Amino acid sequence: MILEHLQDVIVAPSTPVGRSAIAVVRVSGPQALRMCDQIFQGRKRLSEVGGHQLLNGFIVRGEDVVDEVVAAVYRSPHSYTTEDIVEFSLHGNPLIVERVTDLLISAGARLAEPGEFTQRAYLHGRLDVTQTEAVLATIESRTMKGVKAAMAQLQGDLTKELGDLTGKVRSLVTFIEAQLEFPEEDIPTSSVDPVLEELIADVERLEQAFRRGRSQRKGLTIVLAGRPNVGKSTLFNALLEEERSIVTSVPGTTRDLLTGTLRFPGGQVRLFDGAGIGIAESLPDQIAVKRTIGAANRADFLVIVLDATSGFVPADAELLKLLRTKPGVVVWNKVDAVSEIPKLPNVAGEPISLSALKKTNLSRLLDRIKEEACSQGETFFANRFQKERIRNLAVYLKAALDAQYLDMRAKELRETLTFVATPDRQALNRHILEEIFSRFCVGK
Ligand SMILES: Nc1nc2c(ncn2[C@@H]2O[C@H](COP(=O)(O)OP(=O)(O)OP(=O)(O)O)[C@@H](O)[C@H]2O)c(=O)[nH]1
Ligand SMILES: [Mg+2]
Incomplete structure (x- = not known):
């Protein structure tokens, strides 16, 4: 190029x-x-x-x-x-x-x-880089909502949001520095808490808008995660209404990562079924488990599948930890084979009880997935630098909130500014630019 x-x-x-x-x-x-x-x-x-x-x-x-x-x-x-x-x-x-x-x-x-x-x-x-990628997104989008979001991006909405955020962080730094000029006055660190909390909420709102954008453009990625033999593949097939994944009563049946698409008006989902997460003896099994864990870490949303016939076991507690960092839903499968639904310790949100085999209560899970994939609200497309920047922004703002002294807060916030204020043009090197443009078609 x-x-x-x-x-x-x-x-x-x-x-x-x-x-x-x-x-x-x-x-x-x-x-x-x-x-x-x-x-x-x-x-x-x-x-x-x-x-x-x-x-x-x-x-x-x-x-x-x-x-x-x-x-x-x-x-x-x-x-x-x-x-x-x-x-x-x-x-x-x-x-x-x-x-x-x-x-x-x-x-x-x-x-x-x-x-x-x-x-x-x-x-x-x-055009700035965000708008450049928006041009690409406008052409590539598979839903009308995606096109609409890309158009908003093209008009510079995200660039403006980031600019507003930069302005807010900058005024906060100025305010704190002014306070520090008068050390004789004992100003409590908490005096800027509400402002910081508001900024963190702003960043979280942006992150949510990115996820919506991805759902509308490429489809939200959802991974079915659970121990071996809990019925993930049965559930995968039932949701897709197609016998895609092999089901047997032998634990460790699925090894390859399989994917299928669920389409809803206004959004779509790429659903993944992989190996059960647990202790793997053979090398192929170990690789398969690693793959599922990798997919779960990259996913936008998780469906944690638990087996009602075995009840809640310690390995399930490990799986639930995945929900600390990303949204998801817990499912008790095989409820057709139990008289009572087991209890779930300390997890936010109600689990959904269903039977993948008998196809009962599947609509509750589908509704939950649809809600996630088609959630209403503002949408942004972010390129990976913006996403990275926003993520770092969240980390530094939280660190600033945790800081004990005002001068430490000012330091964290000044660092924060380097993440939001860097213009795209400087952040990008030639190689990355070439990569972006090579994804375009000739003539655009
Ligand atoms: N009673 C009952 N059995 C089920 C249900 N769902 C799955 N099973 C059975 O559970 C066994 C395992 O099902 P799979 O779907 O292969 O489970 P998996 O989680 O994909 O297993 P791995 O691929 O080995 O990790 C099979 O014998 C299924 O028929 C259910 O809702 N009720
Ligand atoms: Mg399976």
Whole structure:
């Protein structure tokens, strides 16, 4: 990927290859209009018209007419890339698209790299990185809600939120430093507690909005976690209404991590079934258990499956610890085979009792999952740097809240500022930028 060469005129088809009513070929760069004039014949020359104009005309090669087209002209800086742009709407035949692209290359343009138009918008300062990724998210989103959230991001909502947060932390630091100027007065550390608590709540709200964003774009990841033989695979199959995972009465049946999709209006879930978490003797079993634990750690939400026929055992207590750091729900499975549902010690939230085998009470679990995947509220897409920054932010703000003295609080908060205030541009190195842009399609 080329990050410089902004003087080049770039060209690429912006619509998918195939037959269609219309196909678009896009050209951008400082000499784009003059270059297009070499192959376009219309009432006026493209380099003579103002921005935001449509011109009917022909693409010609010497004496030959290649196609009748509409050329849309955008003048710098009022265009997607901020450069001069021409978008030719052609008849949607791949042969014509190829011919027109080739003609422009012969006239001196260069074929654009994937995402290079968006990259130029970024390099010219029209989009920040968050917005750049939002462009990608808008194209990739699989639900309309996802598209809506991506549009909000494109309009800079998260960038603004982070800016507001930075402002609040900065005023708090200034306030504390002013207090420290007068050491003779004994100012209690708790005087800034409410402000800090509010900031922490702000950060948590953002984190929640990210999770919603992921649910809407890629689907929320949910892992069924439990000891071997508790009925995870039976439950996985029942939820997906498909015999996907092998079920036997032998503990250790599942080894590979299986995944299936649950779709709801307004959200989707990628459900995972893996090996039971417990003591594994053989090497393959150990690897399988590690995989499930890895998936559970990465998941957005957990379904902890317990076996009602064996009651609550010490190994289950270990599993419940997973819920300290992420949301989830506890399920008592196999309730068809017991007369009384076992008790669950000190866990937040009511467990759901069901039978995966008899398919009873499954709807309660499905409703809970749906609630998580389609929860209403604001949504953000965050790139990994923003997510990282927000996470660090939470850690430092909590450390500031725990700090005993005001000067220690000020120190933690100043550190906090380095996480929120770093502009994207500085945080990103060339390699990372290339990685982002390479995920785009050609022509965007
Ligand atoms: N009575 C009853 N048996 C069940 C229920 N769900 C699963 N079982 C049985 O429990 C045994 C284990 O089921 P699996 O679904 O393979 O359990 P698992 O948790 O995936 O097991 P591993 O893959 O070995 O970790 C099978 O014999 C199932 O028929 C249930 O709701 N009620
Ligand atoms: Mg299984």
